[in-house]
Structure formats: C-alpha cells, structure tokens
Amino acid sequence: xxxxxxxxxxxxxxxxxxPIAVEFxxxxxxxxxxxxxxxxxxxxxxxxxxxxxxxxLVQYLCQHLMKDRRxxxxxxxxxxxxxxxxxxxxxxxxxxxxxxxxxxxxxxxxFVSTLHGG
Amino acid sequence: xxxxxxxxxxxxRALIIRPKNHQKLCKTCFVTxxxxxxHNTITANSLFHRGERIAIGASGGKDSxxxxxVLKTLDERHDYGLDLVxxxxxxxxxxxxxxxxxxxxxNALQYEMPLEIVGYDELYGWTxxxxxxxIGKKGNCTYCGVFRRQALDRGAARLGIKHVVTxxxxxxxxxxxxxxxxxxxxxxxxxxxxxxxDSTASEIKRSKPLKYAYExxxxxxxxxxxxxYFTTECIYSxxxxxxxxxxxxxxxxxxxxxxxxxVVRSGxxxxxxxxxGVGGGSKRAKDVVVIDGEEEGPGGCGSANGRASGGEMAAMxxxxxxxxxxxxxxxxxxxxxxxxxxxxxxxxxxKQPRTKAPRTMPKQQMGNCSRCGYLSSQAICKACMLLExxxxxxxxxxxxxxxxxEDNSPTLTRRxxxxxxxxx
Ligand SMILES: [Zn+2]
Ligand SMILES: [Zn+2]
Numbered sequence: 447x448x449x450x451x452x453x454x455x456x457x458x459x460x461x462x463x464x465p466i467a468v469e470f471x472x473x474x475x476x477x478x479x480x481x482x483x484x485x486x487x488x489x490x491x492x493x494x495x496x497x498x499x500x501x502x503l504v505q506y507l508c509q510h511l512m513k514d515r516r517x518x519x520x521x522x523x524x525x526x527x528x529x530x531x532x533x534x535x536x537x538x539x540x541x542x543x544x545x546x547x548x549x550x551x552x553x554x555x556x557f558v559s560t561l562h563g564g
Numbered sequence: 565x566x567x568x569x570x571x572x573x574x575x576x577r578a579l580i581i582r583p584k585n586h587q588k589l590c591k592t593c594f595v596t597x598x599x600x601x602x603h604n605t606i607t608a609n610s611l612f613h614r615g616e617r618i619a620i621g622a623s624g625g626k627d628s629x630x631x632x633x634v635l636k637t638l639d640e641r642h643d644y645g646l647d648l649v650x651x652x653x654x655x656x657x658x659x660x661x662x663x664x665x666x667x668x669x670x671n672a673l674q675y676e677m678p679l680e681i682v683g684y685d686e687l688y689g690w691t692x693x694x695x696x697x698x699i700g701k702k703g704n705c706t707y708c709g710v711f712r713r714q715a716l717d718r719g720a721a722r723l724g725i726k727h728v729v730t731x732x733x734x735x736x737x738x739x740x741x742x743x744x745x746x747x748x749x750x751x752x753x754x755x756x757x758x759x760x761x762d763s764t765a766s767e768i769k770r771s772k773p774l775k776y777a778y779e780x781x782x783x784x785x786x787x788x789x790x791x792x793y794f795t796t797e798c799i800y801s802x803x804x805x806x807x808x809x810x811x812x813x814x815x816x817x818x819x820x821x822x823x824x825x826x827v828v829r830s831g832x833x834x835x836x837x838x839x840x841g842v843g844g845g846s847k848r849a850k851d852v853v854v855i856d857g858e859e860e861g862p863g864g865c866g867s868a869n870g871r872a873s874g875g876e877m878a879a880m881x882x883x884x885x886x887x888x889x890x891x892x893x894x895x896x897x898x899x900x901x902x903x904x905x906x907x908x909x910x911x912x913x914x915k916q917p918r919t920k921a922p923r924t925m926p927k928q929q930m931g932n933c934s935r936c937g938y939l940s941s942q943a944i945c946k947a948c949m950l951l952e953x954x955x956x957x958x959x960x961x962x963x964x965x966x967x968x969x970e971d972n973s974p975t976l977t978r979r980x981x982x983x984x985x986x987x988x
Contacts, residue, residue: 472626472783473795529814531783537579541568541588558787559795560735560779561810
C-alpha cells in the first residue's frame with residue numbers, strides 16, 4: 447500500500463494560476479478541515495512544465511489543502527482512492543479522461559466518498 | 565474532450581457512466597433508469613402489496629435517504645398504494661445522532677412521511693454513551709449491534725408495522741458475500757443473498773429494494789437529485805474485516821465495474837447449491853430466506869464482534885450433520901443438487917473431503933425471551949443477557965462473542981477503512 451502519496455516537493459515555481467472550485471462530500475470533507483467547498487488557485491503547470499491535469503490537482507490538494515495526515519484515505523497508489531467518485535463539472539471523470547483531464551479556468555471538481563455509511 | 569451525448573435520448577450531454585454496463589447517460593435518463601430498475605426489482609420479487617404499511621429504516625445516510633426518495637417516487641408513479649413511515653434508531657451517542665436525526669427530520673418533511681424515532685434508552689434503559697461509560701470503548705459494538713437489530717423490529721412492532729425495508733445496496737451485499745466466502749461460511753453466504761428475510765423469530769419481514777443498485781449510482785442519484793443526506797460514521801466501531809472486504813470490492817470495481825453485481829449473482833447461484841434447510845432457504849417464495857430474527861438486521865454496529873452463536877446455527881449444523889452427503893463431501897452436494905443448472909464447470913472442482921468436524925452446539929428452539937418476551941432462540945434474548953451484564957456491572961460474562969457475523973448492514977459501521985493504518 448502506498449502511504450506516501452504526496453511525491454512532490456514544496457516548491458511551486460509557476461507563477462500563473464487558474465481558479466478552480468473544489469468540493470468534498472460523502473465524508474471526505476472531514477479530511478479537508480471539515481469544509482465542503484474550497485476555492486483554490488491551481489498553478490497552470492506542474493513541476494515538469496506540463497499543463498495542470500487532474501493527477502496534478504490531486505497531488506496539489508494532498509499537499510496544500512489536506513491538513514489531515516492520513517493521506518491514504520484520499521489517495522492510494524498515486525491516484526484517488528477506489529470508492530471515491532470524481533465529478534468534473536458534474537460529469538463522471540471517466541467521461542473526461544480521468545487523471546489526464548486538463549483543468550480549465552473555473553472548473554468545478556467534486557470528490558465524493560462512497561465509503562461512509564448510508 | 566467533446567461532450568458525449570446520452571446513449572438513450574441522444575440529445576443531452578452524458579454525465580454518468582453506469583458501472584454495470586458502461587452506458588453513458590444524461591442526468592434525466594440516469595435518474596429515470598435508476599428508478600425503473602428498482603421498480604422492476606420490487607415487482608419481480610413482489611416485495612409489497614397494496615395498502616401495506618412499510619417502515620423505512622432511516623439513518624439519514626445516503627442509502628436510506630435514496631431508498632425513501634425512490635419509494636416515495638415509485639409509490640406515486642406506479643400507485644403501489646403504500647403507507648410509508650420513516651423509522652430511526654437513536655442509539656444515544658451524543659453528538660453523533662444529532663445531525664443525522666436532524667437530516668431524517670428534514671427527510672420526513674421533504675417526503676411527507678411520518679417519522680418514528682426509537683431510543684435505546686426507552687427500549688433498554690441504557691444509551692450507548694452510558695454503555696461506553698460503563699464498559700469502555702472496546703467491545704461496545706456488541707451492545708450497539710444487538711440492541712440495534714432488535715430496535716428496528718421493536719420500533720416497527722410498536723407501530724404495528726410488519727415490514728421493514730433497509731437501504732442495503734449491491735456493494736454491501738457483495739461485501740458480505742466476500743466475508744462469508746473468506747470465512748468458508750456457506751450457510752451465511754446463502755442467507756446474505758436474499759432480497760427478503762422472513763424471520764422465524766419475529767413478525768417482522770425485512771427486505772432490500774436496493775439490492776441490485778450500485779453504491780456508486782446511489783451516491784450519484786443522491787447528488788443529481790440534490791438529496792439531503794448525512795454522512796454517518798459510527799465513532800465507536802472499528803471493523804477491520806469488513807473494511808478489508810470493502811476495499812477488495814472497491815478495488816475490483818475500479819478494474820472491472822461489473823464485478824460487484826457479478827459477485828451478487830454468484831452468491832445467489834451458490835445459495836441455490838446449499839442443501840435445503842442449511843441455508844435456511846424457504847420454499848414459500850423465490851429468493852426468500854428464513855432467518856433467526858436476531859441473526860440479521862440493519863445497522864448493526866461493529867459487526868466483526870457483534871454476534872453470539874445462536875441456536876439457529878446449531879440447528880443448521882445439525883441439519884448439516886444429518887445430511888449424509890454433506891458429511892461425506894461438501895463439494896459433491898453442490899454437484900448433485902445442481903443437475904440441469906448453469907454450472908457446468910462445477911464438475912471439475914476437486915472433491916475435498918470434509919476435514920473439520922461440524923461444530924457441536926446445543927440445539928435450541930424458538931421461544932420467547934423470559935425477560936422481555938421478545939421472540940428469541942434462547943431462554944433469554946441477547947439484548948436481555950447484555951442488559952443483565954450491564955445492570956450487574958459484569959458486562960462480558962454472558963455472551964460469547966464470535967466471529968460468525970454476517971450482518972450486512974454497514975449503515976452505522978462503515979468508515980474509511982484506512983483509519984486502522986497508522987499515518988505516515
Ligand atoms: Zn438522456
Ligand atoms: Zn429479552
């Protein structure tokens with residue numbers, strides 16, 4: 447099990463950012479300061495100069511937004527943990543290319559846990 | 565990426581991809597098909613009859629909220645003529661139920677259904693907080709689970725309702741099947757597959773209309789319909805084994821989404837192979853299982869340690885012993901009872917001699933608890949035994965806590981499994 451999912455360092459070299467709305471529900475909000483909605487400024491490029499995609503967003507959230515130390519509850523094996531749904535502008539991320547979807551200005555990304563009780 | 569059009573209406577943008585068949589649907593078509601499939605489950609299994617009073621076991625969580633919403637919709641759309649009531653259990657865990665009960669109260673208004681809340685304190689004289697205060701956090705899930713199973717039945721009985729529906733979904737059932745498979749517990753595996761559980765121990769019938777619904781679709785339905793639900797998480801329940809089964813199921817789903825329903829269907833097929841009586845299979849109706857009323861129920865807390873070995877198990881073991889074929893060779897039974905069914909491959913399964921002698925347990929008959937009158941397989945029901953221990957300040961004396969637990973009701977117990985993993 448990968449319990450050190452945040453592989454990136456702390457230096458963000460890119461100056462340009464895009465505004466993104468990120469939302470957590472289904473219990474995931476408990477891992478993010480118990481707050482459902484977050485407005486973030488995501489660097490437009492990752493550290494390798496690639497356009498910011500969902501994979502980068504997830505790492506970024508893990509590193510910058512998630513205060514909870516139990517990273518494995520959000521990320522596992524370098525991607526979002528199975529059992530967590532990702533909706534990009536209300537569409538299942540599988541329809542949008544999953545991790546490779548490149549984020550656009552003003553996108554809304556929702557992470558919903560199905561792992562909590564019903 | 566260009567928007568994908570909906571596979572059904574071909575006009576709106578697809579937002580959902582269905583796990584069971586990869587169909588890409590728009591919001592409206594998804595909501596419709598989700599409801600239609602539950603309607604089909606209800607009619608195919610004749611779950612309800614006109615005029616029936618039905619208690620929806622409501623926790624305020626996603627499954628029971630979706631169940632209430634869908635039943636309300638279908639009852640109106642197809643004129644089932646049902647009398648629907650929300651039934652909630654208040655375990656008396658301070659702060660934990662406050663929010664979820666508020667959610668259920670809002671649901672009652674939103675769905676125009678009466679709400680009945682039954683508290684552990686009124687049923688048992690103890691809240692869970694008081695139990696924990698006395699016995700500590702370890703082992704208290706035994707109490708929560710035993711109390712809760714009876715609470716729904718008792719709550720329903722108090723309302724004069726004989727049918728309780730719960731929000732168990734396909735993922736829950738697949739999870740329970742995997743647990744029983746991993747334990748080698750065929751009888752429990754068989755019983756976990758039933759959509760209806762008729763209890764010999766109580767008047768109350770239980771059913772699971774969401775049995776074939778993916779948890780993912782339940783969450784998406786709640787999301788796209790804007791349903792008001794609460795994320796429940798029992799603060800007292802570590803449940804490692806179910807958590808592992810759950811992780812396994814979710815990992816499988818990621819690779820092959822159809823796996824969840826495949827496991828459910830495999831479980832149903834395996835249930836047919838269980839010799840008559842052993843799995844408690846009923847002749848009365850298709851896909852109906854008869855169980856001890858204390859054996860299965862919604863919302864058990866801390867399922868991994870919540871179950872004493874009851875008389876029903878003893879009866880099953882007895883049947884198993886009486887069954888010559890079973891005594892000789894379990895695998896052979898499956899082959900011999902299976903003629904003509906669609907399991908051609910079974911013949912290639914190596915025949916394993918039965919190496920373990922059947923457990924011997926005292927045979928017991930159903931009767932009424934001598935303390936509380938609740939139907940029980942034992943002279944004193946589990947709740948009363950626990951209560952006696954609590955009241956005598958000897959909490960763990962009377963109940964043997966075993967691992968044979970198949971309560972497939974993660975309502976209260978589910979948590980993010982990784983909590984058991986030390987951080988870092
Ligand atoms: Zn459509
Ligand atoms: Zn009793």
